[in-house]
Amino acid sequence: MKISVELSDAELRDVIRVTGEKQKGPAIRKLVINALLMRRRAAMTEKFMTGEWAAEFPSFEKQRALDRKSAWKS
Secondary structure, three states, X not given: OOOOOOOOHHXXXXXXXXXXXXOHHHHHHXXXXXXXXXXXXXXXXXXXXXXXXXXXXHHHHHHHHHHHHHHHHO
């Protein structure tokens, strides 16, 4: 889908610089995709931080406890 976007010359130069793209269209597309990805990651992180989502790794936790015990003995 094509859309029109109004940006100042300075904003467009920043978009091109930040994305590393040479052309305007691909630069804007890359910036939008990266922004969406960051928003999705932030939403997922928020779910873990609030406890809505959780992940358990029993073998990792067991090894971590053993490592902590051995650190105290040293």
